[in-house]
Amino acid sequence: MSTATTALRAPAIALANLTKTYQGGVRALDDVSLTVEPGTFLAVMGPSGSGKSTLMHCAAGLDSPTSGSVRIDGHEIAGLNENRRTELRRERVGFVFQAYNLIPSLSIEDNITLPLRLAGRRPDQEWVASLVERVGLAGRLAHRPAELSGGQQQRAAVVRALAAKPAVVFADEPTGALDLRSAHEVLELLRSLVDELGQTVVMVTHDPAAAARAHRALVMADGRVVDALDHPTAPQLADRLVALGDR
Numbered sequence: 001m002s003t004a005t006t007a008l009r010a011p012a013i014a015l016a017n018l019t020k021t022y023q024g025g026v027r028a029l030d031d032v033s034l035t036v037e038p039g040t041f042l043a044v045m046g047p048s049g050s051g052k053s054t055l056m057h058c059a060a061g062l063d064s065p066t067s068g069s070v071r072i073d074g075h076e077i078a079g080l081n082e083n084r085r086t087e088l089r090r091e092r093v094g095f096v097f098q099a100y101n102l103i104p105s106l107s108i109e110d111n112i113t114l115p116l117r118l119a120g121r122r123p124d125q126e127w128v129a130s131l132v133e134r135v136g137l138a139g140r141l142a143h144r145p146a147e148l149s150g151g152q153q154q155r156a157a158v159v160r161a162l163a164a165k166p167a168v169v170f171a172d173e174p175t176g177a178l179d180l181r182s183a184h185e186v187l188e189l190l191r192s193l194v195d196e197l198g199q200t201v202v203m204v205t206h207d208p209a210a211a212a213r214a215h216r217a218l219v220m221a222d223g224r225v226v227d228a229l230d231h232p233t234a235p236q237l238a239d240r241l242v243a244l245g246d247r
Contacts, residue, residue: 020058021066040194047221100156137237156245
């Protein structure tokens with residue numbers, strides 16, 4: 001994607017002074033501000049309880065912040081009711097989860113297009129076919145999920161996330177259930193989608209090696225972003241996590 005084209009677009013995600021406080025006064029997010037430009041691969045890391053999952057849930061419209069602003073592709077979602085948030089998620093957001101979340105009784109093809117059909121939209125067959133070809137599943141569309149390896153199922157989940165041409169894809173521990181080879185293939189796929197197609201990906205992960213595939217990595221602790229690294233390496237990120245554990 002050219003710099004000129006990117007400059008004309010709103011940020012894929014813009015968070016301003018985001019807080020999330022749960023019952024009992026537990027503050028999971030503490031005044032977080034963040035901008036993610038289109039065509040960026042961002043990794044979010046941190047120890048358990050750091051706020052990384054809450055950040056993703058609020059940024060993706062899965063949960064409402066206590067205060068602050070959340071914009072996806074220029075559209076404010078903080079304060080919207082659940083029905084409107086659901087509509088916006090269907091239009092602008094894709095999800096990839098650790099557990100794939102494919103429906104066992106449906107074919108891979110039907111799994112890929114199901115979210116679009118539920119939203120009353122026709123799949124762009126040419127776009128979906130190009131994605132299927134890219135991930136190497138062209139001969140597997142009639143299969144059920146159980147007939148595919150874990151890596152193939154996750155690649156199908158990636159295609160499903162991209163089928164609606166979302167502004168941003170949120171990936172929650174996308175390699176957590178995969179063997180090393182399959183994990184490497186999925187991370188290579190996500191990076192290529194960003195570098196070659198201009199997709200925006202935000203990935204939550206506990207794995208420094210996975211986060212090192214991103215353009216940028218954020219490290220969270222106590223509901224705040226405490227470090228940001230451009231072109232991160234796995235040793236750098238591992239050192240940051242160890243330092244947090246020593247605090």
